[in-house]
Amino acid sequence: MSDSTPRPSVVVVGGGVAGLNAALYTARAGFETTVVNAGESILRRNGHLENVPGFPAGVNSRTFLDLLEEQATEAGADLVTGEVVSLRRSEGRFVADTAGDEAYAGDYAIAATKSNPGYLDGFDLDRDQHGSKTYVRADDRGRTDVAGLYVAGRLAAEPHQAAIVAGHGAKVGLSVVEDSDVPYYHDWVAPEGYFTGRGRDVPPGVEEIDEGERAERERDAMARMREAFDERHPEEPTMHPSVADDADE
Numbered sequence: 001m002s003d004s005t006p007r008p009s010v011v012v013v014g015g016g017v018a019g020l021n022a023a024l025y026t027a028r029a030g031f032e033t034t035v036v037n038a039g040e041s042i043l044r045r046n047g048h049l050e051n052v053p054g055f056p057a058g059v060n061s062r063t064f065l066d067l068l069e070e071q072a073t074e075a076g077a078d079l080v081t082g083e084v085v086s087l088r089r090s091e092g093r094f095v096a097d098t099a100g101d102e103a104y105a106g107d108y109a110i111a112a113t114k115s116n117p118g119y120l121d122g123f124d125l126d127r128d129q130h131g132s133k134t135y136v137r138a139d140d141r142g143r144t145d146v147a148g149l150y151v152a153g154r155l156a157a158e159p160h161q162a163a164i165v166a167g168h169g170a171k172v173g174l175s176v177v178e179d180s181d182v183p184y185y186h187d188w189v190a191p192e193g194y195f196t197g198r199g200r201d202v203p204p205g206v207e208e209i210d211e212g213e214r215a216e217r218e219r220d221a222m223a224r225m226r227e228a229f230d231e232r233h234p235e236e237p238t239m240h241p242s243v244a245d246d247a248d249e
């Protein structure tokens with residue numbers, strides 16, 4: 001973003017599908033974005049991911065997740081490892097305390113841990129219990145009853161599908177941007193002249209790029225995709241713990 005409005009910060013708890021996509025959108029909007037993640041996305045258990053947009057023959061879910069991490073990082077998000085044991089308010093900010101005694105702060109917080117929301121116990125949030133699963137209630141943009149605290153993905157009771165929680169993460173990231181003072185329109189890249197060719201200013205959030213820049217970005221994208229898909233992913237799917245335990249016996 002090119003305007004000079006100071007950018008707030010956001011701490012995202014959980015760096016799976018929803019959290020990484022939320023972080024992608026806040027980081028691209030210029031927010032100082034920290035993703036605190038412990039463990040791995042449940043999607044690493046998948047056998048072959050065949051229902052996310054853009055992959056007609058499917059994609060290895062571990063490759064997909066690696067690329068999501070790369071994309072969020074490239075957008076400017078800081079990905080750190082840590083199990084968040086408590087999220088609290090301090091001096092008007094959210095602070096995520098980890099089991100390792102590190103703490104990460106943000107003006108906004110997005111909870112995207114799929115389950116186990118015990119770290120949110122300090123807030124009086126409405127929850128829904130479905131069997132062993134606990135979901136945190138939020139409006140259709142991920143806003144909880146606590147101003148500045150959002151919930152994304154499976155933890156917000158979204159359907160258990162990667163494309164849906166990815167989209168929800170993006171939507172919640174945009175909600176944070178839209179709820180802030182940052183002037184925001186759309187996170188778009190347009191060809192040169194799309195707005196200016198009609199005598200219009202390029203709206204906040206939009207970038208116009210010329211032919212040279214388009215060619216450079218496309219070549220870079222092609223090279224990086226070739227590299228990402230050159231070899232099979234080295235990791236096996238993570239097995240369900242009960243199956244893995246049986247296998248050890």
Ligand SMILES: Cc1cc2nc3c(=O)[nH]c(=O)nc-3n(C[C@H](O)[C@H](O)[C@H](O)COP(=O)(O)OP(=O)(O)OC[C@H]3O[C@@H](n4cnc5c(N)ncnc54)[C@H](O)[C@@H]3O)c2cc1C
Pocket residue numbers: 013014015016017018019036037038039040041042043044045046047048049050051052082083084085112113114115116119152153154155159160161162163165
């Ligand atoms: C075997 C299997 C196959 C699947 N196959 C498909 C499929 O083919 N297609 C499809 O659409 N969906 C599939 N899914 C579903 C998909 O994986 C999930 O819907 C999706 O990953 C949910 O995204 P999420 O971001 O809500 O949670 P996750 O992706 O699980 O991310 C949550 C993250 O938060 C971290 N975390 C948890 N607690 C903390 C904490 N206290 N502090 C910090 N970090 C924490 C977790 O370690 C994880 O990294 C499959 C799931 C399984 C189990």
